[in-house]
Amino acid sequence: VMAVDHLSGERATAQFDVEVMKVYLAGGQREHEIATRMAQLVASDPIFSKEDRVRLARKDLYKASIRKAGHAWKTILEKGLSEEESMKLRHFVDEPTFTDLHWGMFIPAIKGQGTEEQQHKWLSLAYKMSIIGCYAQTELGHGSNVQGLETTATFDPATDEFVMHSPTLTSTKWWPGGLGKASTHALVYARLITDNKDHGIHAFIVQIRSLEDHVPLPNVTVGDIGVKFGNGGYNTMDNGFLRFDHVRIPRENMLMRLATVTKDGKYERSDKPRQLGYGAMVFVRQGIVIDASNYLSRAVTIAVRYSAVRRQFGNKDEPGELQVIEYRTQQSKLFPLLATAYAYRAVGFWMKWLYADVMERLKNNDFSTLPEVHACTAGLKSIATSVTADGIEECRKLCGGHGYLCASGLPELYAVYVPACTYEGDNTILLLQVARFLLKTLSQIGKVKPVGTAAYLGNVKQLSTQNCKVSQGHEWSNPSILLEAFEARSARQAAAVALRLARGSGSEADFQENTPELVESARAHCQLIVVSKFIEHLQTETIPEGIKEQLMLMCNTYALSQIVENAGDFLATGYLTGKQIALAKDELKHLFDKIRPNAVALVDAFDHTDDYLGSALGRYDGDVYTHLYKGAFKESLNDTVVVDGYEEYLKPLLTQNLWGPQSKL
Amino acid sequence: VMAVDHLSGERATAQFDVEVMKVYLAGGQREHEIATRMAQLVASDPIFSKEDRVRLARKDLYKASIRKAGHAWKTILEKGLSEEESMKLRHFVDEPTFTDLHWGMFIPAIKGQGTEEQQHKWLSLAYKMSIIGCYAQTELGHGSNVQGLETTATFDPATDEFVMHSPTLTSTKWWPGGLGKASTHALVYARLITDNKDHGIHAFIVQIRSLEDHVPLPNVTVGDIGVKFGNGGYNTMDNGFLRFDHVRIPRENMLMRLATVTKDGKYERSDKPRQLGYGAMVFVRQGIVIDASNYLSRAVTIAVRYSAVRRQFGNKDEPGELQVIEYRTQQSKLFPLLATAYAYRAVGFWMKWLYADVMERLKNNDFSTLPEVHACTAGLKSIATSVTADGIEECRKLCGGHGYLCASGLPELYAVYVPACTYEGDNTILLLQVARFLLKTLSQIGKVKPVGTAAYLGNVKQLSTQNCKVSQGHEWSNPSILLEAFEARSARQAAAVALRLARGSGSEADFQENTPELVESARAHCQLIVVSKFIEHLQTETIPEGIKEQLMLMCNTYALSQIVENAGDFLATGYLTGKQIALAKDELKHLFDKIRPNAVALVDAFDHTDDYLGSALGRYDGDVYTHLYKGAFKESLNDTVVVDGYEEYLKPLLTQNLWGPQSKL
């Protein structure tokens, strides 16, 4: 059989070497090789198939998911995969499951907060998966405000135990992934009480299920919290609830690296710097930004390929119909998202460096960059996840009706991704943290030199007076002009809201009154970071010549489309004129023209396999219609030609026999 | 038992009579009474329960859905409900099903395009539901471009029949609701061919399933296209595919009101004005805008009530935690959406009038307002559905983690609503139609006086020169100032893009090059319509004094929040200054302060019952946590304490026995 490739024409027009770009996007030759191998391993193993996911009832879905998790573990052991390979393998299995929390939260939290002795004890069990752990922080009544958690851990010196208790309905643990059905242990955040004194929130390891038969231990009430958004999606995960009725655990189960409770109930903070946890936080957030790029690139791959296949309406001058990717409206939504996926990849690379830098500094007890790093990573998490979630939905809509079918792969992609806007910090609350940092930085100007991503605020005066000089469209493709625009806009917005606050009493109430403006200012700051890191990355890294031009195209497209999208800010601060915005729009169209012949190749470079994409619309070969049609025959409603329910419910209707013997209406 | 009402404090602060507002929002006393009665009827009947919807596998979901549809029909007959009551009943059953298409598309299309004889024949069957009909226009390869459909209906004079045929894979009908499993008949849009001549797209009634046993007729291939976005959601509907292999139907089955084929194969257009179909179009789009208001109001009701229950973080000055509805960021997203739901309700009322006006004019062969009406209703459909879909998701995110649970009611609400952005016309394509109308109107200024919603374009000169005079915040609550701002911005944007086109060659290619700006201009025009119709409505209708102030508050909040959200447009056109935008933001906060004590009452006035909302977060009594917790016990994974799959998949893992006899990994 000859392989079809409906997109070969598109691939022929590419002006760069896709293979080189693949290696770049993967982060290096080795990473590329591992990813390719692991993707292949998953795709070739029928146990990992995602085919049926959207059609399964919850119980079957969950069962299939724990089977995959177990099978992945077996595969890892059997093949002796490295940690890096194992992570990639789980990545390509591509569904949330209890092991995410076990490896991604339970183990790192023990590493970060446990003493060496505790680490030794628990990690040796966890690494073998002799226990399954989850991360139980959120409660029914409290999520964002961790200090408000109500679960109590009261020390009983008589038995040298903590008594774990859920005093109210709202103190019920609620949301922890893997808790509902899989975990044997939970890392429980609870209010530590010794001698009637409340010492605030601390972490405790609590066994919740028997290691013999998996039955919940006495006085533990635990289960799954129910179905979540979007078909298969996140429903492979057993997010759970958990209540304690005076459950006793040994004193040693409190993680004691940062604070201890002695046998006689004395509470002592250790002298370990509390900042040590920052490394883990930067690591997690770096992962979130890379993830955002990955999810967005999947949606963009599907939408770009399908837009090149889909034809609709004619051009009066030419025969046949136009590919919808030719339409400017389609391009003006799709190409900026493509550029964004590239931009977040570059930012992800930079954050890897940032993580290494932070770890190095922590080793040397240098905490000077931490506030800046904290703000910057919080903000990047916030904008990257929000933009990605919206971007996936946008891509889905750009596929017209067919995007609404699960066969497009897009509905599940959105549903499984969108909670990233909420977990690991609600995106609004994170931006408010960024805003507090910006205000503090501005208030210290002259006294403390701002560092890193906030350094430009040192120039706030100059940035506030000098307006943009663009007078011709092509100037908008100049990186230094773009960079200055973002710096000026962000500095001005931050200065403006700082001034408002300075005019007020400077109270918390003033801050609260101005939170909408503060959030906008924080967002401006974060968009600047993305632009500046992408530009820097292209200047400083050793990027192969063959792909540099395309990367610069992506960078300029990202920056310019952000200017157009946020024109209100640039105009309101007086930095740009309406005329300059119009020029930006024109230049953007020139960039779209440059992207157009490379569009399919630019998504090919993300190197997503058909198996991983799971989309009839996004297939590499563009053979969309054949596969949509074939796919319909897997629908369970098509198991019989006459649908189950016809006799009871449709026939009485059609035969006007609603009250007859057959009718169950 | 004493009834709890956690929100009674909120209700006590309301400054208007909620009952009066309910009647207003329902559209009158009679409408309110019917709605209340039908909501109650549905809520009290267990067959209509939505409880299990998200937990059912597709087959069971579909079966439950056709059962409800049949039961609704039986109830309608049993109780002798009027047409209005029947529609409301189906509305409260609240899930898409085949009867929507039967009543909403199949029957109206026959009314619009069938001759009197044809209407008599088919409608008498359809009204009894002796046949079930669907609307089969879209194909795998063609949706938006109806003229590109490929299905053929070739006349065979030898037998006086049409031969229906699907010549290609892409000509497969794909998407029609009710086609997949329920319908006996399809209204098929196909390319009419007589004597080798292609006469373009016409409508044909084709029987597809036996009335005896529901088996598809010979040479008909039909089935369901598969699972769609979002759990229960739209999956209660059997969107279908359909292929014909030379299926013969009698000549009389072509709908012949506008064109006929004679026995000897002659094609003749009737002299009936083609515009007659416009009435139906206005009617459908009016329904879409009312629907948008309804869906958005459901999401807003849930989010407002939950935001008043949910507490997070403290205010240093006060004890306890703040309700999250107190946060300005929360208000700045939530209150504009609340105002939007009110605005679309007012626009819906106006569109009812518009429909009556169009019908009256058509009766008198007055087609003068049709282009304006067409543009205006297309545009309102586009913005109302886009804003509503995004608004539902925004409300969900404003509920934090709990919004992601199906128990919040929000995931399904989004999933079931969002395709409204695509069906009945892709929203981008509709805005481009509006843009073409605006360009044409501008080009005729001086020759043809613009009418209706385009009348302001007659003032384009003046609107282009005179800038906004606001110098103090409170002026932003003046309706005439708000109205002028929207007129000026829209007129300027339209004039600017018209000028660009005029400078070019005026070709279709020029139009295509400027579609992003054209879409923006169309959107500006539609936002103006909403603002102007809301303002007019409040001035001219007899609105009870007791609710007028709150409605004006909603109107000003809607308008002002739109200005802030689209600040870029208002600034780029030079009509507003950055200072004036800042004043608008300040004034908006004052409006939020006025809304705050009324917020819960303003959503109560939508009068959504707990049954209809189906949301633990949006309950009238605010007893959120009790019901979230109770709800979890209905999850099928909780049927057993030890989950199904433990023995096979978790135990081998935990016992390091992956290769043992139990393991099925």
Ligand SMILES: Cc1cc2nc3c(=O)[nH]c(=O)nc-3n(C[C@H](O)[C@H](O)[C@H](O)COP(=O)(O)OP(=O)(O)OC[C@H]3O[C@@H](n4cnc5c(N)ncnc54)[C@H](O)[C@@H]3O)c2cc1C
């Ligand atoms: C899929 C998923 C998986 C999860 N997994 C886990 C897990 O494994 N372990 C675990 O412990 N938890 C988990 N969670 C819980 C998650 O961490 C919380 O949902 C998240 O932290 C948000 O908190 P919340 O739900 O309390 O939102 P809330 O804080 O209640 O937010 C509600 C609204 O209030 C606003 N708001 C709140 N405070 C403020 C403020 N100070 N200023 C302005 N606005 C404010 C928010 O912006 C939001 O709009 C998970 C959640 C989800 C959805």
Ligand SMILES: Cc1cc2nc3c(=O)[nH]c(=O)nc-3n(C[C@H](O)[C@H](O)[C@H](O)COP(=O)(O)OP(=O)(O)OC[C@H]3O[C@@H](n4cnc5c(N)ncnc54)[C@H](O)[C@@H]3O)c2cc1C
């Ligand atoms: C839930 C649901 C129910 C449906 N029910 C029915 C039904 O009962 N009967 C029926 O016949 N059909 C039905 N449909 C089909 C529906 O009418 C079409 O999906 C819709 O008309 C959009 O057409 P499309 O899918 O071809 O999108 P496309 O036109 O292919 O759109 C793809 C992209 O191309 C862009 N595009 C296309 N043309 C242009 C242009 N000229 N300029 C700029 N951009 C362009 C669009 O904006 C979009 O971004 C249903 C669809 C859904 C999702």
Ligand SMILES: [Ca+2]
């Ligand atoms: Ca105030």
